[in-house]
Amino acid sequence: xxxxxxxxxxxxxxxxxxxxxxxxxxxxxxxxxxxxxxxxxxxxxxxxxxxxxxxxxxxxxxxxxxxxxxxxxxxxxxxxxxxxxxxxxxxxxxxxxxxxxxxxxxxxxxxxxxxxxxxx
Amino acid sequence: xxxxxxxxxxxxxxxxxxxxxxxxxxxxxxxxxxxxxxxxxxxxxxxxxxxxxxxxxxxxxxxxxxxxxxxxxxxxxxxxxxxxxxxxxxxxxxxxxxxxxxxxxxxxxxxxxxxxxxxxxxxxxxxxxxxxxxxxxxxxxxxxxxxxxxxxxxxxxxxxxxxxxxxxxxxxxxxxxxxxxxxxxxxxxxxxxxxxxxxxxxxxxxxxxxxxxxxxxxxxxxxxxxxxxxxxxxxxxxxxxxxxxxxxxxxxxxxxxxxxxxxxxxxxxxxxxxxxxxxxxxxxxxxxxxxxxxxxxxxxxxxxxxxxxxxxxxxxxxxxxxxxxxxxxxxxxxxxxxxxxxxxx
Numbered sequence: 001x002x003x004x005x006x007x008x009x010x011x012x013x014x015x016x017x018x019x020x021x022x023x024x025x026x027x028x029x030x031x032x033x034x035x036x037x038x039x040x041x042x043x044x045x046x047x048x049x050x051x052x053x054x055x056x057x058x059x060x061x062x063x064x065x066x067x068x069x070x071x072x073x074x075x076x077x078x079x080x081x082x083x084x085x086x087x088x089x090x091x092x093x094x095x096x097x098x099x100x101x102x103x104x105x106x107x108x109x110x111x112x113x114x115x116x117x118x119x120x
Numbered sequence: 121x122x123x124x125x126x127x128x129x130x131x132x133x134x135x136x137x138x139x140x141x142x143x144x145x146x147x148x149x150x151x152x153x154x155x156x157x158x159x160x161x162x163x164x165x166x167x168x169x170x171x172x173x174x175x176x177x178x179x180x181x182x183x184x185x186x187x188x189x190x191x192x193x194x195x196x197x198x199x200x201x202x203x204x205x206x207x208x209x210x211x212x213x214x215x216x217x218x219x220x221x222x223x224x225x226x227x228x229x230x231x232x233x234x235x236x237x238x239x240x241x242x243x244x245x246x247x248x249x250x251x252x253x254x255x256x257x258x259x260x261x262x263x264x265x266x267x268x269x270x271x272x273x274x275x276x277x278x279x280x281x282x283x284x285x286x287x288x289x290x291x292x293x294x295x296x297x298x299x300x301x302x303x304x305x306x307x308x309x310x311x312x313x314x315x316x317x318x319x320x321x322x323x324x325x326x327x328x329x330x331x332x333x334x335x336x337x338x339x340x341x342x343x344x345x346x347x348x349x350x351x352x353x354x355x356x357x358x359x360x361x362x363x364x365x366x367x368x369x370x371x372x373x374x375x376x377x378x379x380x381x382x383x384x385x386x387x388x389x390x391x392x393x394x395x396x397x398x399x400x401x402x403x404x405x406x407x408x409x410x411x412x413x414x415x416x417x418x419x420x421x422x423x424x425x426x427x428x429x430x431x432x433x434x435x436x437x438x439x440x441x442x443x444x445x446x447x448x449x450x451x452x453x454x455x456x457x458x459x460x461x462x463x464x465x
């Protein structure tokens with residue numbers, strides 16, 4: 001058994017993953033709002049919470065068949081880490097990566113409405 | 121533990137390999153549970169954090185055969201947990217597979233140094249997870265057969281030859297509490313999963329004890345394993361503060377991987393190690409001095425190697441050090457033999 005579609009209880013795990021996504025999206029939207037208001041850098045604790053949320057999504061989304069969502073989360077997480085650890089990226093790049101992730105959330109949600117979508 | 125919802129275990133009938141999975145993300149634990157549910161010979165217990173995991177371990181009547189540890193966890197991360205599990209005698213040799221995301225790659229070195237034997241990358245490839253678990257299982261079984269003839273001292277555990285009570289010269293010896301020293305299979309797992317970026321600036325070489333056969337012949341089992349542990353300590357001390365991992369591969373040879381673009385001055389390194397060993401004033405148990413020296417083989421950069429041949433580089437480095445150790449002794453023998461002939465002539 002090496003196919004994700006054959007994983008027992010996959011649809012229930014996917015449902016729980018999506019239910020938990022809401023809370024994580026709120027954290028990211030809060031950070032995005034701060035950055036859009038002209039903050040010169042993301043506040044430390046908020047950036048940490050956002051990174052944790054993205055890290056969690058990046059870890060499980062791909063396994064559950066939400067490959068693009070996982071990739072966007074991984075990219076946004078990497079931007080936050082690059083900024084907080086070495087200032088190797090800009091606030092604009094963090095903002096863009098979070099926006100890309102949130103756009104992907106919308107696309108994923110739209111895809112779930114269609115009967116042909118996904119592996120569940 | 122009974123009735124505690126934090127720790128979940130799906131009991132299966134009969135005897136199973138017991139796995140403890142630790143991750144603060146409940147979705148990952150659910151995924152692992154679903155994956156292991158497909159493997160009838162395995163049973164998974166899960167814990168949502170490091171402290172809870174240590175509690176499960178302390179209260180478990182049957183020991184675990186394998187650990188799956190997430191790296192990034194709040195309060196105490198998976199690397200710290202790995203190091204703590206390794207301090208428990210019962211789990212010094214148990215496979216520990218780290219669960220890592222792409223952003224955790226920077227912690228991989230410290231995870232191996234803390235005693236991890238392998239790692240899995242998220243998002244999971246289900247077949248890969250099952251393969252890694254099965255490899256860990258095979259390893260547990262080989263360790264169990266090893267333990268049937270295991271001599272355990274305060275520092276090391278090693279395979280004993282049933283007839284003379286001595287470890288076979290070619291067998292690896294598990295040595296604990298030496299910085300940067302990991303088991304051979306952990307070093308191989310580490311190397312095979314290094315990214316191209318990590319390979320840049322990394323290299324391998326090996327250090328071999330000269331006259332190892334003669335020393336093995338003279339030493340008792342305890343003396344031999346103590347000598348290997350002391351040499352490991354000397355090598356580790358001389359390689360600090362560079363970033364390195366090393367493993368004892370048997371036959372008196374240590375395989376080393378070094379990072380950060382540092383190419384060691386091998387001649388200087390060998391001199392420092394030999395000096396360190398001399399200062400240790402090693403002795404046989406009857407008080408006679410145990411004189412030994414090491415030799416070093418070629419340094420091989422990994423960046424030029426295709427991924428599949430990285431382990432070959434380790435084997436090449438290993439053989440190169442053993443050849444060099446033999447060549448030095450042969451040159452010395454030739455010198456003394458020639459000198460003797462001149463004297464006679």
